[in-house]
Amino acid sequence: MTSDCIINHWLLDIASASLIHQESGEQRRLGEYQLKLLVVLIQHAGQILSREELNQLVWERRVIGSNSLPNAIHALRVALEDDGKQQLIIKTVPKKGYILEAEFCHFQRRINEEDDEESDVQLLSMTPPSQPSAATTSELPAEEELFIAADVAPAPLIAETPPAARTHHLWMALFGIMLVVFITLAAMIWRSSLQQQPYLTQLPLEGVTQIRLLQLTNTPRDAITQQKDIAKLLGNTLRQLNTTLQQRATRMDIYYSASSDVNNLTLNLKNACAHQQLVMTVFNADDNPQALSKLLTEEMERKLNEMASCNP
Template sequence: MNKRYYSINNWLVDIPSGSILHLTTGERKRLGEYQLKLLETLIQGAGKIFTREELTQLVWEHRVIGNNSLPNAIHALRAALEDDGKKQKIIKTIPRKGYLLEPDYCSFIEKEESEVRDPEEETLPPEPVALFDEFPGDGGARESEAEPQPVEIPAVAPPAVKKSLHWTTLLLLVLATLVGGIAAGWYMQQNHDERLAAREIQPNVYSNIHLYSLEATGVSTLEANNVYDKLKDTFYTINQQIKMQSVRMNVYFHITHSSLNYTFSLTGQCDKKQLAMTIYHWRIVPARLNNLIIRETRRKLNEMATCKEN
């Protein structure tokens, strides 16, 4: 199935792989996270003059950055897209106003995913799940990745028990194993019996997004409201984008202790995408939580195939 890609000055923008691909030579260039995000923002508003403040907020999302971060990222994009920094045919600096991406150099093209896929990606996990974890000792947070599919571990025969091992010790080991198995079975049964009900929160607030909190009977709804309060601005931003692309989104989340189980589905006219994430220590750094949600949503949105014309 064909997918729709942005093209700028004969460079195809492959957002999922974080790179741009030359349509003639096949050369591939890697872009940094914020360079790619800046390029995506300019593409979506091609022909519009973005102020420095707008770009800083849209790309770095309330992070504290240096005065040269934006100009340096603009310079890197110009170099990658083979744009002359003096003539500025593609990315233009508008004096005392901001920056503009010239729409004459932008277009959409459809390509088979196999034609665009980066060979290096073949060795990567198919669907990384972004997590929040704590740095040991500093109380901070960082993002890490884990495979959603269990890793298959080859069976290894247990080492032979030394003959000198006392039979009493072996008996204790067997009893401990049995008790542990019974306790694990009881725990799994208790969790299996817990029924979660989907409760829609903030209905009719967003035109193209429906939010559902998965809750057990009798559980307080304060945590669900806490999640919404942290993400409501991000939901507004996502809603604006998917509305323009005629995509609808359902979000389901469930809170267990320090983790947030967050699943969303995107439904377009010709394709569907879904992603499940487990986000640990999600309360610690709200800005990183918002960055993660909007980044992963945009990634899946860009993976959606466009309809073939008859």
């Protein structure tokens, strides 16, 4: 009786130097040193083996390229369908080496007519034939001879992630970070704009039905605008204008803001069939309120005369 090792549904068949899937029957051939490496890992399942130990046990102190071991590990992961990122079966332990997780190693007994007392370790220590025969199976690319100078890397079975791909992943990561930063800044600016968005406050006017006096707030001029009592300054004038607007079936909105010596007024007149608007900038109006009242009256009447008269 001998034992066969099954890893992730793949049966290690040393006689043919290959892995055989238990369900589909697919056969994947291994190179000489890939097979030796897998046997060593199985023999030491659950143990961390350093690069030096693996080089000694697999390549027997031969001079090999620096990529030979990583390439062989990568080839075994591909053959065993192990995710190179998650590394569930064969794990890379940073600065220590590699380990084959023991939970993935399962052994089954089989009858061997030549030697029914061969042990698991003896089976796994066998050297596979250099030219296994199987005409109908899929074959992994063979390794090149590893008797080479230390500064020459062997041809990889399946290349690790190429530099171009790593660069692409790096750029993708940087793009993701920049996108998050951009969205964060945009959200902050948007919230700030909402908080600073100007809005209008309607000031109370007694005896006025056709006019709304709207003070612009939440602007850099807030303090000065609020210091000036525009309702008191224009109250009598607006009550007089209210009569004219009633006769013409017209409503007027006055938008107001101020700086230290400037009053900004926007007149918006509207009736059932026409609309007029006038922007006024008045300097030093506080020193001459009569002039401001006269100017407001004249400009409103001028705009009323420009409006088409119609029935409400």
